[in-house]
Amino acid sequence: MCESPVYASRLALFTIISLCSFVFSLYYWQSFYEYSHEIIKPDDNGLRASVQNGPHTNQPNILLIITDDQGYNDIGYNSFYGIQTPVIDKLANEGLILDNYYVQPICTPTRGQLYSGVHEIHTGLYTVIRPGHRVGLPLNFPTIAGKLKEAGYSTHLVGKWHLGYYTKRHLPTRRGFDSFFGLLNGHSNHFNYTVAQSYDLHEGENNADMAKYKGRYSTHLFAEKAINIINNHHGKNPLFLVVSFTAPHEPLQVPEKYKLMYENLLINTTPEKQTYAGMISCVDEAVGNITEAFKRKGFWNNTVMIYTSDNGATGRMPNSNYPLRGHKGNVFEGGIKVPSFVHSNLMKTNVKGTISKELLHVTDWFPTLAGLGQANINDIKQLYGYDMRDTIFEGKKSPRTEIVHVINPERVQEGEPAYNNTFDSRIKSALRQGDWKLLTNPSEKHEDTLFLFNIKDDPREKHDLSQVHPHIVKKMLDRLEHHRRTAVPPLNYVRDERCRPALHNNFWVPWL
Numbered sequence: 001m002c003e004s005p006v007y008a009s010r011l012a013l014f015t016i017i018s019l020c021s022f023v024f025s026l027y028y029w030q031s032f033y034e035y036s037h038e039i040i041k042p043d044d045n046g047l048r049a050s051v052q053n054g055p056h057t058n059q060p061n062i063l064l065i066i067t068d069d070q071g072y073n074d075i076g077y078n079s080f081y082g083i084q085t086p087v088i089d090k091l092a093n094e095g096l097i098l099d100n101y102y103v104q105p106i107c108t109p110t111r112g113q114l115y116s117g118v119h120e121i122h123t124g125l126y127t128v129i130r131p132g133h134r135v136g137l138p139l140n141f142p143t144i145a146g147k148l149k150e151a152g153y154s155t156h157l158v159g160k161w162h163l164g165y166y167t168k169r170h171l172p173t174r175r176g177f178d179s180f181f182g183l184l185n186g187h188s189n190h191f192n193y194t195v196a197q198s199y200d201l202h203e204g205e206n207n208a209d210m211a212k213y214k215g216r217y218s219t220h221l222f223a224e225k226a227i228n229i230i231n232n233h234h235g236k237n238p239l240f241l242v243v244s245f246t247a248p249h250e251p252l253q254v255p256e257k258y259k260l261m262y263e264n265l266l267i268n269t270t271p272e273k274q275t276y277a278g279m280i281s282c283v284d285e286a287v288g289n290i291t292e293a294f295k296r297k298g299f300w301n302n303t304v305m306i307y308t309s310d311n312g313a314t315g316r317m318p319n320s321n322y323p324l325r326g327h328k329g330n331v332f333e334g335g336i337k338v339p340s341f342v343h344s345n346l347m348k349t350n351v352k353g354t355i356s357k358e359l360l361h362v363t364d365w366f367p368t369l370a371g372l373g374q375a376n377i378n379d380i381k382q383l384y385g386y387d388m389r390d391t392i393f394e395g396k397k398s399p400r401t402e403i404v405h406v407i408n409p410e411r412v413q414e415g416e417p418a419y420n421n422t423f424d425s426r427i428k429s430a431l432r433q434g435d436w437k438l439l440t441n442p443s444e445k446h447e448d449t450l451f452l453f454n455i456k457d458d459p460r461e462k463h464d465l466s467q468v469h470p471h472i473v474k475k476m477l478d479r480l481e482h483h484r485r486t487a488v489p490p491l492n493y494v495r496d497e498r499c500r501p502a503l504h505n506n507f508w509v510p511w512l
């Protein structure tokens with residue numbers, strides 16, 4: 001990738017821009033001023049349930065599209081290497097692109113926070129659920145689907161769940177969704193729906209009829225199921241539809257025609273890269289078909305569509321988080337800053353067609369969607385999200401100044417902590433405050449103890465300023481320590497042999 005002329009020119013441009021902003025903004029002083037005067041609020045426990053006004057409309061339909069492992073650069077409107085997503089680009093360009101928006105570095109934690117609004121340090125859902133793990137989003141955390149259902153919505157999930165299924169009570173149909181079609185684990189073969197040789201495709205709480213679905217490509221199948229839901233919806237009550245694609249997650253598979261689209265389109269092309277790009281183009285087509293179905297039914301002008309990836313690209317496949325550092329699984333920007341936008345006719349005209357640099361976090365969807373749907377979430381004790389309706393629909397400033405990206409008490413490196421009497425910098429963590437970001441043990445390797453970056457001036461995380469600003473490091477470590485004290489231990493991710501599909505008709509199903 002480094003040889004490409006586009007890359008080189010963007011790099012040069014970026015360097016010039018960085019230099020200019022360095023010289024002209026006097027950022028050391030300015031950032032320090034902001035830091036010490038505005039951002040730190042030691043009495044603030046970081047939990048919020050702010051009330052905003054948002055679009056003044058009666059319970060819009062909500063379409064939430066989630067993609068799997070789609071990196072920052074793996075979408076037409078950001079892509080330098082040739083990904084084509086004309087439908088998505090049009091929607092994004094008519095709506096609001098969220099360009100200072102963060103998820104978790106891996107799948108289950110992102111989805112847990114998206115559905116519950118609660119940070120993983122309070123649910124204990126710190127890592128990925130693997131097949132047969134006796135763990136799930138704890139039942140005492142309500143989901144946004146349940147909240148919207150209580151408020152009168154018809155609620156549906158098509159595609160991937162990945163928040164546990166060891167008992168029936170953990171299934172999406174018991175966690176607020178009226179209907180579910182899809183898989184319970186984190187990924188599956190895109191044509192035969194197997195994970196470790198056993199099937200993972202469910203219709204409601206039943207095993208799907210594999211004779212009917214085997215051979216259908218996942219993105220086609222999920223789009224078709226979503227469209228059936230829209231077509232069968234009568235519009236008396238509002239619709240909450242989550243379409244959670246398993247593309248472009250591995251395995252690299254797509255019907256030939258989507259791969260062929262890219263024969264001559266990509267920079268430094270390879271067959272794998274063409275397949276990967278084809279997977280994303282197929283998602284693009286699916287998004288087109290789904291939004292068309294909304295339009296045909298006359299629902300679209302009262303629908304809020306949200307698009308988000310669940311974490312950064314892996315860095316293993318021919319994908320890209322360019323120009324960001326890092327990838328899925330780590331707390332550098334490439335792992336946690338992903339494509340996202342909102343499309344809605346309910347947005348103010350001056351917001352439509354713009355790019356937002358306001359700070360947003362995946363937990364913010366919970367109170368934002370609850371606000372849109374007039375759902376009551378007063379019982380949520382540890383809400384970490386903010387209601388972002390005013391930011392998204394009215395273009396107001398984000399109420400959020402801080403994100404605890406990760407505090408993972410399980411990932412601790414050897415050696416000495418960098419500072420005494422504060423947060424132990426050997427623990428893997430990342431904290432964002434304003435433009436500052438502190439990372440401790442980000443690579444889970446001995447040599448990388450601690451970094452401080454100014455993300456606004458240095459979005460690629462090239463210039464560690466921790467030696468320049470030890471006082472900021474110390475304050476941010478103190479803040480991390482404050483949050484760490486509220487953290488619960490990780491749930492017990494233990495594999496239970498009773499899960500074995502051989503005992504359950506060769507399907508992954510609840511076993512307790």
Ligand SMILES: *[C@@H]1O[C@H](CO)[C@@H](O)[C@H](O)[C@H]1NC(C)=O
Nearest residue numbers: 189191192193194197198199
């Ligand atoms: C599913 O497809 C994969 C290859 O794509 C194959 O290895 C596996 O045997 C298939 N499983 C079933 C049950 O068809």
Ligand SMILES: *[C@@H]1O[C@H](CO)[C@@H](O)[C@H](O)[C@H]1NC(C)=O
Nearest residue numbers: 219220223224282285286289
């Ligand atoms: C979109 O709809 C067209 C027309 O029905 C169909 O041929 C195509 O396969 C659909 N694409 C996806 C991704 O579902």
Ligand SMILES: *[C@@H]1O[C@H](CO)[C@@H](O)[C@H](O)[C@H]1NC(C)=O
Nearest residue numbers: 057298299300301302345346
């Ligand atoms: C949405 O479309 C319907 C049917 O075309 C129309 O009756 C309604 O007034 C429209 N609502 C808005 C907010 O534009």
Ligand SMILES: *[C@@H]1O[C@H](CO)[C@@H](O)[C@H](O)[C@H]1NC(C)=O
Nearest residue numbers: 416417418419420421422425
């Ligand atoms: C932390 O305390 C230990 C023990 O008193 C001391 O050896 C070490 O140098 C201190 N480290 C720092 C960074 O101050």
